[in-house]
Amino acid sequence: MESAIPQHLRAERSQPTRMREDWNPPSPAFSARFPETIESVVMAYYGLQYQGERPASARDAANELRRQIGEVDGPVHHDVAVAIDPAGFTNEITALYWTDAESYRRWSEQTLAWTDPQHEHGSVGRFVEIATPGVRDFETIFGGRRMEGVSVASDGIGGEIAEHGYWGSMRDRLPSAQTADLEPDGRLRFEQDGDLVVVHPHDGMTLIRSGQDWRGTEGEARDWWASDIRPVLQEGMEFLTAQGNQIGCYSNRLMQIIDDGGALVEKTYGHGWWHSLRELEDWSRSHKTHLKIFGAFGQFVKHFRSAAGLRLYHEVSVLDADQLRFEYLGCHERTGLLAARS
Template structure:
C-alpha cells in the first residue's frame, strides 16, 4: 500500500493521522494521481432552473448552449450532465465541468462568447433561472477516493494517473487524513456566507461570498454493471436509505452545518437518465461533515447498510463508488444566481 497523499505534497506532519502506521483497511481503494505540474483545478457547476414539464425543453436547450461553450478555446477537459428536482419542485439541469488550470478557466470565462451570454440582461427575463458555482482549489486542498482502479469520475478524470492501493480509508476521519493541507493545518472555518449586490430571489442577480475553509463533497455511485443479488440489494435496500439521508441534508442539513445538498442523477445530452447518481453538499466545515458521517443516524444507516451488503456479497462488488472532497479558501469560491428562487444552492445558507 501507499499513502493517499502524493510524494510531492507530503511534508512532516504537525497533526497526526487517526491510524497507526500498520493499519490495514478492510477493503481496497485508490486515489487519482497527477504529477507535480498540476498546481490547481477548477470545478464548475453550471445550472439551469425551471419549473414544470412544459419548461423542460427550453431548459434543456439552455443547458445545451452552456455545453457548446465548453468546446471553445480554454474549455474544460471533462464535464458531466446531471438533473435533480429540488425541495421547491424546480427542475435543475446542471453541467459539471473541470479545468486543470485556473488561468485557462479565467480566459474561457472572460471570453466574449461566454461572458456576453452570461451577463446579458436577457438571463433575467427568459423564464429560466441560472447559476454558476465555481470552486478553484489548489491541489493541496482536495482529495479523491475510488472503489475501483480502472475508471475515474469527476476531477480524478483530469489527473491522468491512479495510485496503488492506499492506506488512508475505511475508518472515520480518513477524509482529513487524505487531504495534503491537513498534514499541518486544522482547516477550521472562519467568517460566514454573505450576500453581494442584490438579496436572493427571482428577477435578481445575486452573488454570494463564501468563507474560509468551506467544505464541499461530491460523492457518487454507479450501478450500471450490477446484476442479480447485488443489484437487488442496492436498489431495494441501499439506495432508499441513501436517498433518505440525502433528503435529510437537503431539508434539515442547516441544523448540522450543511448549507445545501443536491442528490442528482447523471443524464445524457438527450435527457436520458443513467444508472449513476451523486450527492453534492456544501458544508460550513470539514469538521461538520465529519460529525454527520460519524455520528448522525442518517449517515450511520447508510454506512451500516453498505457494510452489511458488502459483507453479504463477500466484498465482491460491481457497484462503483467514488468521492471528491474539497476545503476552500475564501478567495477560491464564486457563487452567482440569476433569476433563481431564494433557496437555491448557497443562497439558502444566508
C-alpha cells in the same frame, strides 16, 4: 500500499493523523494522481433551474454551453446531472473540470458570463458554484479504478492507499490537513442586485461530491442496491437537503447523471457545500442517516464479499474564500447557498 498523499505533497505533520501505525485497511481503495506540474484544478458547477416542462430557453442555454465546451480552452471533463429540489424545481447542473485555472479564465471570457443579467433568462434561473482548489486542498477516494469527476482530468488512479476504512481518514488523505486544522473563518454574506444574488464565501468551506454508479450490478446485488442501499442514500440526502442547515450543511443535492439525449444514467452523486470539514466529518460518523447508509453497504459487501459491481467514489475540497465563487440569477430563494440566508 501507498499514501493517498503523493510524495511531492507530503509535509512534516503538525497535525495528528488518525491512522493507527499498524493499520491494514479491510478492502482496497485508491486515489487519483495528478501530474506534479498541476497547481490547482477548477470544479465549476453551471446550473439551470426551471419548474415543470423544460422551457425552450433552458434547452437553448444547455445547447450553447455544450457548444462552448468543445471550444478552445474548454474543460478536460464534464458531466450533466439533474435533481428536483424540495421547492419542486428542476436543477440541471453541468459539472466542468479544468486542471488549469488560466484555461478556465480564457474559456469563460469568450462569451457572456453564465449568470450575466443580460441573458434573457425569463422563467429559467441560472447559477454558478465554482471552486478552484490548489492540489493540496482536495482528496479523492475510489473503490475501484474507474474514474469519475475530477479524476478524469488526472494522470489516472494510483496504487492501493492506506488512509481509508476508519473515521477521520478523509482528513488524513487531505494534503493541507497535514499542517492546518482547516477550521472555518468568517461567515457567508449575500449581495443582491436585482435578480442576481452574489454569495460571498468564507474560509474553510468544504465541498463534497460523493458518487454512486450501479450500472455494473446484476441480479441479487442489483435488487439489494435498489431495495436496501439506494433508499437509505435518498433518506440521508433528503435530510441534508431539507435540514442540513442545522448541522453546518449549507446546500445539498442528490444529482442523477443524464446522457446527451437527456436520459437518466444509473449514476448519482451527492453534492454538498458545508460550513466546515469538521461538520461534514461529524455528520458522516455520527448522524443516523449516514450510519444507515454505511451499515447497509457493509451488509452488502459482507454478503457478496465485494462491492459486486457497485462503484463508489468521492472528492472533497476544503477551500478559502478566494477559491470560491457563487452567483444565482433568477433562482428561487432556497437554491444552493441561498437557503443559508434565512
